[in-house]
Amino acid sequence: PARLVVLASGTGSLLRALIAATTDAGYPAEVVAVGVDRTCAATGHADAAGVPWFTVAPGDYARRADWDRALTAAVRGYHPDLVVTAGFMRLLGPAFLGEYQGRIVNSHPALLPSFPGAHGVADALAYGVKITGATVHLVDEGVDTGPILAQEAVPVHPDDDEATLHERIKVVERRLLADVVAAVVRHGVVSDGRKARISW
Numbered sequence: 001p002a003r004l005v006v007l008a009s010g011t012g013s014l015l016r017a018l019i020a021a022t023t024d025a026g027y028p029a030e031v032v033a034v035g036v037d038r039t040c041a042a043t044g045h046a047d048a049a050g051v052p053w054f055t056v057a058p059g060d061y062a063r064r065a066d067w068d069r070a071l072t073a074a075v076r077g078y079h080p081d082l083v084v085t086a087g088f089m090r091l092l093g094p095a096f097l098g099e100y101q102g103r104i105v106n107s108h109p110a111l112l113p114s115f116p117g118a119h120g121v122a123d124a125l126a127y128g129v130k131i132t133g134a135t136v137h138l139v140d141e142g143v144d145t146g147p148i149l150a151q152e153a154v155p156v157h158p159d160d161d162e163a164t165l166h167e168r169i170k171v172v173e174r175r176l177l178a179d180v181v182a183a184v185v186r187h188g189v190v191s192d193g194r195k196a197r198i199s200w
């Protein structure tokens with residue numbers, strides 16, 4: 001199976017779903033390590049699955065570039081075929097992108113290019129959109145600007161708050177991310193200028 005390193009910063013429910021998907025017979029990838037940038041619940045899901053995890057925290061480094069290089073080195077030690085960012089709330093740096101760009105898959109809780117950044121759900125709610133969704137895309141140097149691989153719409157309900165809407169989106173993200181990772185591993189990605197698609 002293909003080797004996945006998953007980066008996370010939060011509760012890790014996408015990570016947990018991806019690990020669960022990899023235990024299905026025939027899933028073409030396995031999670032070989034989890035990296036976090038802070039103390040967070042995601043490492044508990046790694047422990048529960050017997051997956052090793054590591055922390056590379058920006059606060060432990062004098063410069064962002066040092067953190068970027070340390071994260072790159074930590075991930076390199078696991079020889080991933082793909083890196084998956086699942087609720088990783090930091091921009092990856094040039095060293096990391098230099099090594100893995102084109103092989104980093106991110107899940108975002110909005111229909112990009114609308115509502116990029118750390119508050120995609122709250123921003124969509126504040127704008128008043130009636131449909132938002134989930135986007136799985138390749139990571140580039142921008143904030144959620146990389147080539148889109150897959151999207152799925154999710155309705156906004158009139159009585160939604162950020163938590164209820166985010167959970168409805170995450171239900172979709174958990175399935176879409178696992179499906180896209182499997183498809184990328186099985187079929188690869190075709191790039192066409194700034195666009196990309198899975199070569200089904």
Ligand code: GAR
Pocket residue numbers: 009010011012013014015086087088089107108109117118119120170173
């Ligand atoms: C997910 O909705 C993911 O798309 C989002 O954080 C959540 C993580 O959930 N990521 C971003 O907003 C990145 N800009 P989890 O911790 O339960 O897996």
